[in-house]
Structure formats: C-alpha cells, structure tokens
Amino acid sequence: MSTGADIKATVGDIPNDNNLNMTQEESHKKGFCSLRHGLALILHLCNFSIYTQKMNLSIAITAMVNTTVASGQLNVSTEGPTTNSQDFWNETLQESKVAPVYDWAPEIQGILLSSLDYGSFLAPIPAGYVAGVFGAKYVVGAGLFISSVLTLFIPLAADTGVALLIVLRIIQGIAQVMVLTGQFSIWVRWAPPSERSQLTTIAASGAMLGTFLVLIAGGLLCQALGWPYIFYIFGGIGCACCLIWFPLVYDDPQNHPFVSTGEKRYIVCSLAQEDCSLGWSLPIKAMVKSLPLWAIVVSYFCEYWLLSTIMAYTPTYISSVLQANLRDSGILSALPFVVGCICIILGGLLADFLLSRKVLRLVTIRKLFTAVGVLVSSGILVPLPWVRTSRSTTMAFLVLSSASASLCDSGALINFLDIAPRYAGFLKGLLQVFSYLAGGIAPTVAGFFISQDTESGWRNVFLLAAAINVVGLLFYLIFGRAEVQDWAKDLTFTYL
Numbered sequence: 132m133s134t135g136a137d138i139k140a141t142v143g144d145i146p147n148d149n150n151l152n153m154t155q156e157e158s159h160k161k162g163f164c165s166l167r168h169g170l171a172l173i174l175h176l177c178n179f180s181i182y183t184q185k186m187n188l189s190i191a192i193t194a195m196v197n198t199t200v201a202s203g204q205l206n207v208s209t210e211g212p213t214t215n216s217q218d219f220w221n222e223t224l225q226e227s228k229v230a231p232v233y234d235w236a237p238e239i240q241g242i243l244l245s246s247l248d249y250g251s252f253l254a255p256i257p258a259g260y261v262a263g264v265f266g267a268k269y270v271v272g273a274g275l276f277i278s279s280v281l282t283l284f285i286p287l288a289a290d291t292g293v294a295l296l297i298v299l300r301i302i303q304g305i306a307q308v309m310v311l312t313g314q315f316s317i318w319v320r321w322a323p324p325s326e327r328s329q330l331t332t333i334a335a336s337g338a339m340l341g342t343f344l345v346l347i348a349g350g351l352l353c354q355a356l357g358w359p360y361i362f363y364i365f366g367g368i369g370c371a372c373c374l375i376w377f378p379l380v381y382d383d384p385q386n387h388p389f390v391s392t393g394e395k396r397y398i399v400c401s402l403a404q405e406d407c408s409l410g411w412s413l414p415i416k417a418m419v420k421s422l423p424l425w426a427i428v429v430s431y432f433c434e435y436w437l438l439s440t441i442m443a444y445t446p447t448y449i450s451s452v453l454q455a456n457l458r459d460s461g462i463l464s465a466l467p468f469v470v471g472c473i474c475i476i477l478g479g480l481l482a483d484f485l486l487s488r489k490v491l492r493l494v495t496i497r498k499l500f501t502a503v504g505v506l507v508s509s510g511i512l513v514p515l516p517w518v519r520t521s522r523s524t525t526m527a528f529l530v531l532s533s534a535s536a537s538l539c540d541s542g543a544l545i546n547f548l549d550i551a552p553r554y555a556g557f558l559k560g561l562l563q564v565f566s567y568l569a570g571g572i573a574p575t576v577a578g579f580f581i582s583q584d585t586e587s588g589w590r591n592v593f594l595l596a597a598a599i600n601v602v603g604l605l606f607y608l609i610f611g612r613a614e615v616q617d618w619a620k621d622l623t624f625t626y627l
Contacts, residue, residue, distance in 0.1 A: 165394055166384075166387065166389060166390045166391070166394055167321050167322065167326070167330060167384075167394070167398065168330070168333070170317070170321055170380065171330045171331075171333040171334045172333065173375060173376065173379060173380060174314055174317070174333075174334035174337065175333055175334050175336060175337035175340070176337060176372050176375065177271065177275055177310060177314070177337065177372055177376060178310075178311070178314075178334060178335060178336075178337030178338045178341065179337035179338070179340050179341035179344075180275065180279065180337075180341065180365070180368055180369040180372045181275065181278060181307050181310050181311065181338070181341070181369070182337070182338040182339075182340075182341035182342050182345075183341040183342075183344060183345040183365040183368065183369075184278055184279065184282045184303070184307070184365055184366065184369060185247060185307060185341075185342075185442075186341070186342050186345045186346065186442060187282070187285075187345050187349065187361045187362055187365055188243065188244065188247075188285070188300075189244060189346075189442065189443055189444075189445075189446050189447075190345060190346050190349030190350065190353075190361065190446045190460075190464065191349060191353065191358040191361045191362070192235075192240060192243070192244070192446075192447075193446055193447065193450050193460060194230070194232075194353040194358040195230075195231075195232060195233055195235070195289065195358055196232065196233055196234070196235050196240065230353075230357035230358050230359060231289070231290055233289065235293070236582070237578050237581055237582040238578055238579070238582055239293060240447075240578060241574050241575045241577065241578020241579065241582075242297065242575065242578070243293070243296065243297065243300070244443045244444075244574045244578075245443075245570070245571050245572075245573075245574045245575045245578075246296075246297045246300040246301055246304070247300045247301070247303065247304040247307070247570070248304055248439075248567040248568075248570035248571035249297075249301050249304065249571055250301035250302065250304050250305045251304045251305060251307075251308045251563070251564075251567035251570070251571070252564055252567055252568065252571075253305065254305040254308040254309065254312075254560075255308050255312045255559070255560035255561065255562075255563030255564045255567065256557065256560040256561055256564060257560070258270060258274070258308055258309045258312045258313055258560055259312045259313065259315075259316070259555075259556040259557045259558070259559045259560025259561070259563070260413075260556060260557045260560060261313075261556075262309075262312065262313035262314075262316040262556045263316045263319075263554065263555065263556025263557055264556075266316070266382035266383075267313040267314055267315075267316040267317045267382060267556070268376075268377070268380050268381065268382050270309050270313035271309060271310050271313040271314050271317075271376070271380075272373060272376045272377050272380075273306075273309060274306045274307060274308070274309025274310040274313065275306075275309075275310050275369060275372060275373055275376060276369075276370065276373045277302075277303075277306035277309075278303050278306040278307045278310070278369060279366050279367075279368075279369025279370045279372075279373070280366065280370065281299055281302060281303040281306065281366075282303065282362050282365060282366030282369065283362060283363060283366040283367070284299065285299065285300075285362040285366075286358075286359035286362055286363075304567075308560075308563055308567070311563065312556070312559050312560045312563050313556065314334065315331075315548070315555050315556060315559040316382070316555055316556035316559075317380075317382065318330060318331055318548065318555070319548070319552050319553075319555045319556075320382060320383035320384065320398075320402070321383065321384060321398060322548075323397070323398055323401035323402065324401060324402075325401070325483060325486060325487050326483060327483070327545070327548060328478075328479040328480075328482040328483045328486070328541045328545065329476075329479040329480050329482075329483045330479075331479065331540075331545050331548070332475045332476055332478060332479025332480075332540050332541060333476055333479065335475055335540050336472045336473075336475040336476050337472075339468045339469070339471040339472030339475060339533075339537070340468075340469070340472045342442065342465075342468040343465045343466075343468040343469040343472060344465070345361070345365060346445075346446065346462075346464040346465035346468065347462050347464075347465035347469075348361075349361050349446075350456075350459070350460055350462065352364065384398050384399070385399075413554065413557060414618040414619075417616075417617075417618030418554075418618065421550075421616060421618065422610040423550050423610060423611060423612035423616060424547075424550065424551070424558070424616070425606075425610065426543075426546075426606055426607045426609070426610035426611040426612075427543055427546050427547050427550075427562065427607070427611070428561070428562060428565055429603050429606045429607065430501065430539075430543035430544070430546075430603045430604070430606070430607045430611075431543070431544070431562045431565045431566050431569075432565040432566065432568060432569045432603065433569070433599045433600050433602060433603025433604070434504075434505065434536075434539055434543070434544065434600060434603060435565070435566035435567075435569040435570060435573075436569040436572070436573045436596055436599045436600065437508065437509065437512075437536070437573075437596040437597070437599070437600045438536065439569055439570040439573040439574060440573045440574065440577055440592060440596050441467075441529075441532070441533070441596075443573075443574040443577070444574065444577055444592070445464045445467065445529065446460050446464045448589065449463050449464050449525075451585070452519050452525075452589065453519065453522050453525060455522075463522075463526055466526060466529070466530055467526075467529045467530045467532065467533035467534075468533060470530050470533055470534045471533040471534060471536065471537040472537075474533075474534045474535075474537040474538070475537040475540050475541075478500060478537055478538045478540060478541040479540070479541050481541070482496050482500060482541040492613070493549060493613040493614075494611065494612060494613035494614070496541070496542075496613075497541075497542045497543060497546050497549070497611060497613050498542065498607070498608055498611055499542070500538045500539065500541045500542035501538070501539050501542030501543040501604060501607055501608075501611075502542075502604060502608065503535060503538050504535050504536050504537065504538035504539035504542060505536075505539065505600050505601065505603070505604040506601070506604070507531070507532070507535035507536075508532040508533070508535045508536035508600070509596070509597035509600045509601055510597070511528050511531050511532040511535070512528070512532050512593045512596065512597055513593060513594060513597050514528070515528050515529075515589075515593055516586075516589050516590040516593060519589075543607050543611065546611065546613065547559065547562060549613045549614070549615070550612060550613065550614070550615060550616050550619060551615065551616055551618075551619035552615070552619070553619050553620070554619060573596070576592075576595070577592045580592050580595075
C-alpha cells in the first residue's frame, strides 16, 4: 500500500510545472473514459448488487405473507374473497407459481425487515479500520461474496423458520457492511478532490439502481417464477460481480497494471497537498470532541432514519394503502428509486462543477445540498397520508421526495472525506454504525405504529421521520465544516 512518502516521491518524478499542467489537461480530456471512472462503475455494480440483496425481502415479503390465508393453511389459496385487498392478493396468487406462504404478523415482518441491521453495529468500525490500513480490495470482495451466497439460501431459511431467517440476515448484514464501508478507503487514493463528488455519487447511484430493479422486477418474478427466484437471481448476480471485482480493482493507482502514466500522475499530484496517509493510530479523544464530526454523525442517523423507512415500507405502503396488486406494487415502488439514481449522479456533477468553477465554497456546497435534500424530501412526505386517495399524486410525492433526498449524497453524507481523508475508512465505519442504528430502529417503530392503527400509523411514521430529519439538518447547518480538521493532519501519531 502506498503512503504519503510514495506520493511525494511520485510528485518528484515530474520534471516541471508545464509537464504537470499537460498531465492534468490530458487527464481531464479523458473524462468518463479514465480508469478512475471505470473503478466508479465497478463499485456502481457492487452497490447495485448489494442493494438488490438488501431490498429483495421488502418486495418479496408481500408475496411471502398472505393475509387471506389462515394459519395452518399456508399453501392454499382462498376462494371467494370479500374485500378489495383480498381480490388483489388472490389475483396475484392465481397468476404466480406455487410457493410457500407464511402467517407473519406485522410485528414479525418489521423485525425481519430490520434484522439485516441488527448485527451491523458490530462490523462497520472494524471493517472501515481494516480496509483503511490493509486496503479495501479483499474486504469489499469478501463481503460481496458472503452476502451473495447467503442470499441464495434465504428461501431455505424462511421455510425452516423465522429464527433461522433472522440469524441469516444478521450475518448477511455484517457482510454487506464490509462492502458499503470498505469501498470509501479506495477513494482516498483514487479520487482527486475536484472529482470526489462525482466519483462517489457514480458509485453510490448503484444503490438506487439496484433498488429500482429489484422493485420493478420483483413483482414480475413472483408472478412468473415464484418469490424464491428473487433471491436466486440477485444472489447469482452478486457472485458474478465478484468475478469482476477481484481481477480489476486495486487499492491505489500506484499498483494498478492498467492505469496510464498520465492518469497516475494526475491523481497523485492532485492528492499531494492532502495528507491522506493511512495508519494504525487514531486520535479518538480529538474525534470525540470534534463538533464537525458530530454534525456528520447526527446527519447520518437522521437521514438514514427516513431512508430506511422509505426503502423498507414503500412496497407495503403501495400495496396496502393504494390497493395495488403485487405486479403494480413493484413497478410503482421502483419509480422513486430510478429517479433518485439519476439525481444522485446529477447532484455529484453539479457539486463538482460549482466547486471547480469556484462559484461556491466547499462548505457552502455541502450545507446547501443537504438543506435542499432534507427540507424538500421531508416536506413532501408529511402530507402523503392525506393524498392517498389519488394514486398519481401519491406517486408524484414519492418520486419528488426521492429525487430531492438524493442531493444529500453530495452534502453531509460524503463530508467526512473533506474533514479527515486520512481516516476515511474508519470514519465511514463509525458513520455506518449510526446509519444501521437508524435502520434497525426505524422499520421496527414503523411496524409498531402500523400494527396499532393503520390509518394513523402511516401518518405517525411520516411525521416522525420528517421531524427527525429536520433536527439533524439544523445540527449540521450549525456545526458542519468542510476543511481538514487539525486532528486529521497532525503527524505526531505513528502511521504505517
């Protein structure tokens, strides 16, 4: 793994400023054909695969649970329904292949949807630290492989019992943390500061695309093949991604066999002014006292509370409140996420444009994008229960909320790379702890509200999520910063 000394040595190989300018200009002309953008696309595929595996239960559970079937008759379709909801379910079951159906109460469903995050509190900090010190290639690759293989066994676990399914999803969640946390250590070495937003958002947009595809295809797969094939197909895709990841991804441009000399020099020179050498020692006490870091931590928890609720319950909301059948529920649930995928990339490009043209300062860009994302997405969700009689209005609100929320990916969600690039892996792990804390609590709380009273339950779910999100925004606007903190550039610690 390269260090700060390697960067300085490489910079010293460049004979003069003219050559440096020519190198930078050549690299800028490459645009999306550069290797660093290719790496972003590979990470896009990895995030795509991970999020199909995170979301597949959210869409499959509407087929796995049949409210018209009494306990003890789980494989029999009921004839002669008496309600519109039963009509939709029986229509779906008659068109789909025969597959086991389970009698899970709303509370059990909430626990199953949240269980992916239960064990995740243990993994982010170790995964981020190990990826930061030893490199992200094998940490991310191992996590992707484990999560993909376990996805293939979910139907068997569900048929065995709820307890085994919960355990499997807890282990799977830990493996997914390795992917989602470890990948940010790569950008410390590969992303020039002026391209950081666009590269990270290209990679992150795979999450939205994966969510979109599993939602739009999930209902169709349930009808055509049966719900188990959602897990077989997307687990297989994840295994295939491993075949791309291991031979093509390297931790830094110094060791990559296919990177051009010009691009390598451009990346190294861009990072020369930024001390991002990685090491063993951590200034824990200084981190604990850092308000800019706490601003990002609070933002992560609050924004992921809203995101976790939407990702877990959008299919359920559309199928139960809008009375959509399984096929339509999947298609409608996918719309907000495909729009979010596009807006994440556009937001990253806009953020880097404003920074490179010096239109706004970096801290202003981070706070502006976060404020717009939080206020618009939260403001749109609050009146959602009052427009449920109109399917088109409801879907328009969900799409606009997703589009605006995606701007946060160019705001507070990548701000840790600005204030402490040296500790990017560790800090991402720390932040993941709080995001998974929100992911573990939010769907469970939503399931409790909905089980008490369906109509008021949905209203309380959206109001609580919006309130938490706005509180996080206010804290970030007050204490957020974008310059490298003193504790992140002090060289008194021992580094590898």
